[in-house]
Amino acid sequence: MAEIDDPDADLLARLARGEPQAARELVERKLPRMLGLAQRLLGNRAEAEEVAQEGLVRAWQQVGHWRPGQARFDTWLHEVVLNLCRDRLRRRAVRREEALDEHAEAAAFADPGPTPEQQLDHAQHSARVAAALDALPPRQREALVLHYYQALPQAEAAALMGVSVDALESLLARARRSLRARLQDASTSAIAAPAQAPADPGGSPP
Amino acid sequence: MTPDRFEQLADAWGADLRRWPAQEQAAAHALMEQPAFAPAARALLARANELDTLLGSHAVAPPSAALASAVLAGLQACPGLATAPGQPSPHAWPQPRGTAPARPVRASGRKPWHGWWSGASIAGAGLAGVAAGALAVALLIGTALPTARPAQSEGGWWPGTAFDTGGALVEGSEE
Numbered sequence: 247m248a249e250i251d252d253p254d255a256d257l258l259a260r261l262a263r264g265e266p267q268a269a270r271e272l273v274e275r276k277l278p279r280m281l282g283l284a285q286r287l288l289g290n291r292a293e294a295e296e297v298a299q300e301g302l303v304r305a306w307q308q309v310g311h312w313r314p315g316q317a318r319f320d321t322w323l324h325e326v327v328l329n330l331c332r333d334r335l336r337r338r339a340v341r342r343e344e345a346l347d348e349h350a351e352a353a354a355f356a357d358p359g360p361t362p363e364q365q366l367d368h369a370q371h372s373a374r375v376a377a378a379l380d381a382l383p384p385r386q387r388e389a390l391v392l393h394y395y396q397a398l399p400q401a402e403a404a405a406l407m408g409v410s411v412d413a414l415e416s417l418l419a420r421a422r423r424s425l426r427a428r429l430q431d432a433s434t435s436a437i438a439a440p441a442q443a444p445a446d447p448g449g450s451p452p
Numbered sequence: 453m454t455p456d457r458f459e460q461l462a463d464a465w466g467a468d469l470r471r472w473p474a475q476e477q478a479a480a481h482a483l484m485e486q487p488a489f490a491p492a493a494r495a496l497l498a499r500a501n502e503l504d505t506l507l508g509s510h511a512v513a514p515p516s517a518a519l520a521s522a523v524l525a526g527l528q529a530c531p532g533l534a535t536a537p538g539q540p541s542p543h544a545w546p547q548p549r550g551t552a553p554a555r556p557v558r559a560s561g562r563k564p565w566h567g568w569w570s571g572a573s574i575a576g577a578g579l580a581g582v583a584a585g586a587l588a589v590a591l592l593i594g595t596a597l598p599t600a601r602p603a604q605s606e607g608g609w610w611p612g613t614a615f616d617t618g619g620a621l622v623e624g625s626e627e
Binding site for chain 1: 471511
């Protein structure tokens with residue numbers, strides 16, 4: 247693999263010099279991103295928080311294994327967190343169907359509460375998408391999260407999954423086809439209110 | 453590029469052509485400029501954009517201050533990083549079962565910090581020192597180190613995770 251530019255290089259160099267502020271910046275920069283990755287893969291906030299925390303600490307412990315110039319730090323961090331998520335998903339596979347039912351039910355009967363209607367609509371959309379993501383086969387969900395939400399370069403997302411870019415494309419196509427079918431009912435209202443969507447649906451780049 | 457291939461790409465990668473495979477973007481743009489295909493292309497991209505918009509509505513709340521503080525505290529408690537730079541093998545960082553510092557702490561279950569980074573100055577000062585050596589090694593001689601397989605190769609000190617299983621989940625990087 248050719249040498250690559252790493253947008254985190256400056257921060258990491260400051261870490262290597264022992265600047266305490268750099269550690270705080272590392273957490274500020276990476277924790278939200280890793281939390282998003284974990285939550286969308288696991289579909290559970292509490293578990294996602296545990297995994298994000300565990301992953302950042304784990305990455306820090308193993309920083310001597312990271313190979314700068316061959317992998318971006320962000321991609322390597324994704325690998326750490328991704329493996330933790332895979333482990334969680336594997337161990338809870340037996341319980342998954344029951345949890346999914348509860349999640350879908352919660353999404354369908356979200357408490358309207360006192361929040362503004364628009365905010366409620368957004369929360370319901372978010373819950374529907376979360377439930378639809380949960381229902382995807384794990385590999386399809388991984389592909390979609392890595393490409394769409396984490397906005398990883400195609401080759402990096404494919405490498406993290408141990409597949410070719412062509413295989414990643416196939417996984418994405420199947421994932422999006424399933425999601426479109428599941429979210430068909432929601433799409434009409436989403437089109438009617440496009441302002442609810444974030445300006446950059448792919449998420450912030452690393 | 454054929455119209456069928458254009459449809460495949462839109463269905464897989466979404467409506468933003470910048471996120472399609474780089475080697476196919478120019479051909480896709482060229483196809484879109486052909487009058488006979490332009491309306492169909494717009495329809496395909498509109499359909500892809502509908503799904504992109506829906507996916508974009510799935511928001512993840514930002515981490516709490518308690519979680520951020522817990523992460524920093526966890527980083528601070530990494531005695532393994534005291535290992536001399538140049539000896540990155542995780543097996544050189546023995547952690548007795550049940551005392552591994554990296555085990556997660558539920559932020560929600562912790563006593564809240566009284567300030568956003570009230571723990572940061574303490575944690576930061578400690579962790580920067582212990583991490584600097586290992587990170588410096590990575591930055592300087594990383595390519596000479598064994599292939600990175602983070603969180604996969606070592607077992608025994610992180611009970612109950614995939615890392616005990618010896619590779620069942622090793623499907624990762626080709627880097």
